[in-house]
Amino acid sequence: MIRVFGYLAWRSAHNRTARQLRHLRSPRYVAALLFALVYLWYMVIAQRPAPVASELADTKWVELVGAIALLGAVAWGWIFGVERRVLRFTPAEVTFLFSAPVSRRDLIQFKLLHSQLFILFNALLWTLILSRERLGVSPWLRVISIWVLLTTLSFHRLGASFVRTSLAEHGRLGLRHRVVSLVVLGAVLVALTWSIMDALPAMAEHRGEGTFAFLPALGEAAAQPVPTALTYPFRIMIRPLIADGLGTWAHALWPALIVLLLHYIWVVRSDTAFEETAVAVSLQRARALSQQGGRGLTAPLSQLRPTPSVIRLAPSGWPAGAILWKNLVGVARRRRVRNVGVALLIGGVIVTLLSFDPEGMLAKVAGWFALTWAGAMAVVGPQWVRNDLRGDLLKLDLLRSYPLRGASVVAAEVIASTVVLTIIQLGLLIIAYLAFVGDEFMEPDLGGRTLLLLAAFVLLPPINLLGMLIQNGTALLYPAWVRLGSGKPAGVEALGQNLLMMVAYLAILSMLLALPALLGGGTFLLLRAGLGLWAAIPATVVILGIIAFEAALLVDWLGGIFERTDSASAGVGA
Amino acid sequence: MIVVEALQKLYGDFPAVQGLSFDIGPGEVLGLVGPNGAGKTTTIRSIAGIIIPSAGIIRIAGHDLAHDPVRAKAELAFIPDEPHLFDYLTVEEHLRFVGRLYGVADVNARIPRLLEEMDLQDKRVSLPGELSRGMKQKLAIACGLLHEPKVLLLDEPLTGLDPVGIRRMKATITKRAAGGSAVILSSHLLHLVEEICTRILVLQHGKAVALGTMAQILASRPALENRSLEDVFLALIGQDEASQA
Numbered sequence: 001m002i003r004v005f006g007y008l009a010w011r012s013a014h015n016r017t018a019r020q021l022r023h024l025r026s027p028r029y030v031a032a033l034l035f036a037l038v039y040l041w042y043m044v045i046a047q048r049p050a051p052v053a054s055e056l057a058d059t060k061w062v063e064l065v066g067a068i069a070l071l072g073a074v075a076w077g078w079i080f081g082v083e084r085r086v087l088r089f090t091p092a093e094v095t096f097l098f099s100a101p102v103s104r105r106d107l108i109q110f111k112l113l114h115s116q117l118f119i120l121f122n123a124l125l126w127t128l129i130l131s132r133e134r135l136g137v138s139p140w141l142r143v144i145s146i147w148v149l150l151t152t153l154s155f156h157r158l159g160a161s162f163v164r165t166s167l168a169e170h171g172r173l174g175l176r177h178r179v180v181s182l183v184v185l186g187a188v189l190v191a192l193t194w195s196i197m198d199a200l201p202a203m204a205e206h207r208g209e210g211t212f213a214f215l216p217a218l219g220e221a222a223a224q225p226v227p228t229a230l231t232y233p234f235r236i237m238i239r240p241l242i243a244d245g246l247g248t249w250a251h252a253l254w255p256a257l258i259v260l261l262l263h264y265i266w267v268v269r270s271d272t273a274f275e276e277t278a279v280a281v282s283l284q285r286a287r288a289l290s291q292q293g294g295r296g297l298t299a300p301l302s303q304l305r306p307t308p309s310v311i312r313l314a315p316s317g318w319p320a321g322a323i324l325w326k327n328l329v330g331v332a333r334r335r336r337v338r339n340v341g342v343a344l345l346i347g348g349v350i351v352t353l354l355s356f357d358p359e360g361m362l363a364k365v366a367g368w369f370a371l372t373w374a375g376a377m378a379v380v381g382p383q384w385v386r387n388d389l390r391g392d393l394l395k396l397d398l399l400r401s402y403p404l405r406g407a408s409v410v411a412a413e414v415i416a417s418t419v420v421l422t423i424i425q426l427g428l429l430i431i432a433y434l435a436f437v438g439d440e441f442m443e444p445d446l447g448g449r450t451l452l453l454l455a456a457f458v459l460l461p462p463i464n465l466l467g468m469l470i471q472n473g474t475a476l477l478y479p480a481w482v483r484l485g486s487g488k489p490a491g492v493e494a495l496g497q498n499l500l501m502m503v504a505y506l507a508i509l510s511m512l513l514a515l516p517a518l519l520g521g522g523t524f525l526l527l528r529a530g531l532g533l534w535a536a537i538p539a540t541v542v543i544l545g546i547i548a549f550e551a552a553l554l555v556d557w558l559g560g561i562f563e564r565t566d567s568a569s570a571g572v573g574a
Numbered sequence: 575m576i577v578v579e580a581l582q583k584l585y586g587d588f589p590a591v592q593g594l595s596f597d598i599g600p601g602e603v604l605g606l607v608g609p610n611g612a613g614k615t616t617t618i619r620s621i622a623g624i625i626i627p628s629a630g631i632i633r634i635a636g637h638d639l640a641h642d643p644v645r646a647k648a649e650l651a652f653i654p655d656e657p658h659l660f661d662y663l664t665v666e667e668h669l670r671f672v673g674r675l676y677g678v679a680d681v682n683a684r685i686p687r688l689l690e691e692m693d694l695q696d697k698r699v700s701l702p703g704e705l706s707r708g709m710k711q712k713l714a715i716a717c718g719l720l721h722e723p724k725v726l727l728l729d730e731p732l733t734g735l736d737p738v739g740i741r742r743m744k745a746t747i748t749k750r751a752a753g754g755s756a757v758i759l760s761s762h763l764l765h766l767v768e769e770i771c772t773r774i775l776v777l778q779h780g781k782a783v784a785l786g787t788m789a790q791i792l793a794s795r796p797a798l799e800n801r802s803l804e805d806v807f808l809a810l811i812g813q814d815e816a817s818q819a
Contacts, residue, residue, distance in 0.1 A: 313670050315681045322674035330662035398658040400624040402675050403647035563643075566625055568585065 005110040013117045023480045032478055036500060040128050062242050064222055067234035070153075074234075075192060078160055078185060108158075108268055115154050123147040129499060141249055145240035148256050152237060155263035162267070181266075188230065195227045200361055233259055320404050320412035327387045327416030344427050348434050356438035367435025374428035381421045382467035382505065383498065388417035389472040389562075393484045396567040407559025410476075414468045414555070421464045429456050458540060462547040463513065469554045470508050474501075476561050516546040575600050575756035576621065576725055581630035583616050583780075590616040591780040594630070598756040598773075600724070603747065605771030606760040609811055613780035614760045615729060621758065622652035622727050635724045648676060651718035655730035657710040659702040665689070665713055666698045669720055676721035688716045691746065693739075707734040715743065719750070726750055726757040732766065744770055768803040778811050 023029045089097070089111075097107060123146040127139050163181045199221035222231060236255045243249035311332065313325045347366065354363035377384075392399060392413060399409055433453050436442050444452070475482045520543035527535035581594040591613040598604050606614050619625040621632055623643050632639040637646035663671060666685060673681030689695045692712040702710055711734045718726070728747070732740050747770055751757050761767055767774060774791065776784040784791045791806060792799055798806050 313667075313674055315670070315673055316677060316679060317674065319675050319677060322671045325674075326660055326663060326671055329667070330660070333662045395658050395660075397619070397624045397654065401622050401647065401652045403644045404675065405644060564626065568625070 002109065002113070005106075005113050009110075009114045009117060020480055028477055029481070032481070035504065039500070039503060061219070063235050063238050064219055064231070066238040066241070067231040068218075068222070070234040070237060071192070071231055074153075074156060075189070077157060078164075078189075105268055111158065112155070112264075112267070116151070119147060119150045119154060123150055125500070126150075141243075141246070142241065145243075145249070145253070145256075148240065148253070148260055149237050152256070152260045152263050155260070155267050159263065159267045191226050191230050195221075195224070195230060198224070199227070200365065318408075319402075320408035323392075323399075323404075323409060323412035324416050327391075327413065328419065330391075331387050331416075331420050341427075344431060348431050351431060351435040352437055355435050363435045364439070367432045370428045370431040370435065374425050374432065377421065377425050377428065378463075378467075379502065379506065381425065382417075382464070382471045383501065385417045385421045385424070385468075387420055388413040388468060390475045390482070390484055393475055393479055396565065399562075400567070405559060406562035407556050410472065410558045410562055411555045414465065414472050417472075418461060418464045418468045421468070422461050425460055425464070426457065429453055455540075459543070462544055462551070465551050466512050466547060466554075467505070467509055469551060469558065470505055470512075473554065473558050473561075474505075476558055476565065479565070512550055513547075515550075516543040519543070519546060575602075575635055576758065577631070577633040578617075578621065579631040581617065581620060581632065582628045583613075583620060583625060584628040589780050591620070591627075591777075594777075594780070594782055596775060596782070596785055598758065600754045600756055601751050602773060603751050603757040603759060603771045605767035605774045606758055606777065607762070607764065607767055607774060607807060608777035612777040612811075614777055616780075617777065618652070618727050618729050618758060618760050621725075622650065623647050624652070648721075649723060650725035650727060651721070651723035652727045653715055653718040653729065653731055655733050657707075657714035657734075659710055659713060661702055664699045664701055665694055665705070668713060668717055672717045672720050678721050681720070684720055688719060691719075691742070692716045693742065708736055708739050711735055712739060715746070719746070724755055726755050728757065728759045728761075730761055731759065732761070732763060764803045764807060774803070776807060776810050783810050 024033065097110065102110075123143050126146045127143045130142065159181075163185070167182075199218075221227060236252075236259055239252035240249055240256050243252045311325060311328050313322060351363045351366045355367075357363070389410065402409070430453070433449060436449065437446070442449075475484060520539045523542045524535045524539035527538055531538075576598040578597065579595050581591055582589065583591040594613075594617060596604070606618065608614050616625060620627045621634070621639075623639050623646065627640075632646075634646040635649040637649065639646045659668065660671075666689075669685045669688065670681060672678075673684070678684065686695075689698060692715060694709065694712055694716065697705060697709060697713075702713070705713065711731070715731065726747070731747075732743055735743055744766070747757055747759065751772075759767065759771060768788065773787050774784065775782055776791075784794075786794075788803065788806075791810075792801075795806075795809070798809055801809075
């Protein structure tokens with residue numbers, strides 16, 4: 001059976017790659033490929049080894065930080081939901097494989113085999129990305145180390161999916177089936193919470209003293225028995241990456257392989273909920289595909305309820321406003337989004353009250369957490385929030401049949417995701433603001449923080465608009481190479497691909513923001529002598545004006561591309 | 575109402591449609607038939623403004639589709655064989671959405687009438703995921719009819735409909751044509767084409783091999799007299815017994 005699966009996986013990958021390479025007849029695809037190659041060449045060959053500070057280069061810190069990052073990623077997946085798409089089969093796979101004389105275990109083997117092509121590609125990509133680091137042994141051995149790490153993480157996500165699905169769909173019966181996994185998970189979560197609470201006071205003392213003071217404190221906290229036990233499996237996974245010789249590498253690899261093997265056994269043996277879950281997820285996908293539904297959906301369709309829409313659509317007005325309305329209703333209808341909104345509201349009230357407790361740490365932790373996430377959303381948000389053309393391009397034929405100019409469609413689509421991203425960021429910033437409301441010693445003071453929050457209200461929407469235009473422009477220019485709809489590469493193993501995309505995105509965004517920043521800054525400096533800090537107001541107007549001009553140009557250009565895009569030759573739509 | 579002149583569509587070097595010309599007046603129903611790959615869908619999508627033709631002119635209600643696409647599209651409705659619906663909008667919200675796109679001021683009055691015509695009154699607040707294939711198709715048709723288009727483009731409109739739905743659909747098409755709309759109906763169901771179309775366009779390899787009423791087509795080929803559309807169709811595309819022999 002494994003040969004059949006191998007044939008299917010290999011031929012599918014081969015034909016898919018060949019199809020994507022055929023797009024290289026188009027100059028714009030050639031330009032994108034050249035950009036990626038130049039970037040990789042710059043990373044691998046042109047750049048000299050990065051001067052890493054000796055303290056940071058110490059492999060023990062790399063091992064510790066890497067292990068904590070892996071632990072965090074795994075814990076995040078368990079707590080906030082592991083992606084069900086791990087189990088997703090295509091409609092053709094469901095039709096041919098589920099009705100064939102193939103055991104559940106064989107189907108899992110197929111899933112694991114199928115994911116290998118993707119993992120291998122990303123392992124190679126990571127090897128190239130990390131090639132300038134002085135850590136570890138030769139690049140070829142590093143490929144193996146990264147492959148072991150990514151495969152283990154992939155298996156872990158699959159196993160976690162089984163456990164969560166089993167619990168969600170079988171209730172008490174699921175509990176009985178998963179008792180071992182749940183006991184281990186519960187113990188890990190309790191230990192993790194206890195470790196964090198135990199380490200926080202000592203860590204807080206070194207906050208703000210720089211990385212070199214912070215790392216030893218972190219190391220000291222992690223050296224306690226419980227954190228040591230918690231991070232041990234993750235350290236095992238990191239060690240082959242940082243081994244400094246062939247012997248050390250071989251010595252570090254076999255424990256990592258054992259962890260990988262244990263994961264394999266866990267996944268292959270825990271197939272009780274597999275078929276139900278896989279069928280449910282695959283049918284959901286089949287349904288979406290039959291409707292040509294790219295939708296950036298994270299909640300299953302079964303969770304959607306036709307709740308009354310909070311956003312009304314007037315019968316008359318800007319016609320493309322209907323698309324904006326549709327995309328916002330789609331987001332508002334997701335139960336998870338509503339739950340997050342309610343949680344943020346309640347959280348805001350609680351952290352405000354807690355911020356007046358001078359001894360309390362909880363509000364501060366929540367504040368820094370919210371602030372960090374708000375910052376992270378500025379970078380990754382435009383990739384994550386996708387209720388725009390990236391979701392709708394799979395319905396290109398339908399969009400094209402509407403009596404709308406291409407620029408109007410692009411504008412409405414992009415505004416929708418900009419609104420959502422801005423609300424998320426401002427929500428997080430408000431939480432952070434409230435968490436420090438009672439802090440009298442913080443710099444900048446409350447007045448300064450209020451001004452910064454107001455500035456965020458003014459500047460974030462246009463910046464996000466540019467970010468979303470870049471993301472949507474990429475989808476429009478390269479529909480055959482950009483994953484459309486909800487099927488974007490996810491999980492730690494897809495980080496290599498996402499990192500490349502992010503580099504390109506940040507480079508273009510920086511170029512677009514350079515002119516408004518330069519002219520806005522110049523205006524401020526020119527007028528400051530006469531107006532003082534009030535010069536920020538004309539400077540902001542200049543910045544907003546230039547961003548609006550750039551956005552209008554981009555919308556017009558992308559609108560033209562939208563009107564010229566043919567679904568058949570672009571490889572999207574019906 | 576619909577004017578197509580020298581329409582051509584190339585995919586690379588492959589001509590999907592070549593030199594196609596025809597026109598359709600108000601109240602006419604043109605049946606578009608042909609074997610798989612003949613260019614029916616390419617033709618209908620070109621007229622809908624979805625595909626950009628390589629050459630040729632398309633006019634919808636007097637508006638040149640290439641130069642004034644927004645006005646041209648405002649006069650037409652395209653209903654594909656696969657219903658394209660949005661997962662998050664209910665049945666009624668789909669109609670409100672389309673109403674806003676096409677600037678239908680009295681959308682509130684039209685929605686109940688259309689829901690009744692399509693037998694979807696009970697599904698007003700259902701999401702597409704809760705609808706059967708046939709109901710989704712009815713909703714897609716309702717969306718197409720909401721703005722009372724002058725031009726109706728239907729690509730295999732009966733796919734997924736039950737016998738009652740098929741009868742209603744046929745009545746809907748004839749009613750719209752009687753009301754002055756020009757209709758293009760692409761279908762492999764030759765009995766449907768024979769029943770409701772006033773003219774027939776047979777395509778093969780992207781070219782028109784016959785165009786006219788059934789009587790006109792038969793008049794130009796006396797050997798096919800008294801034969802059914804199916805026999806005529808097979809003879810036209812060279813798949814009848816005589817051609818096979």
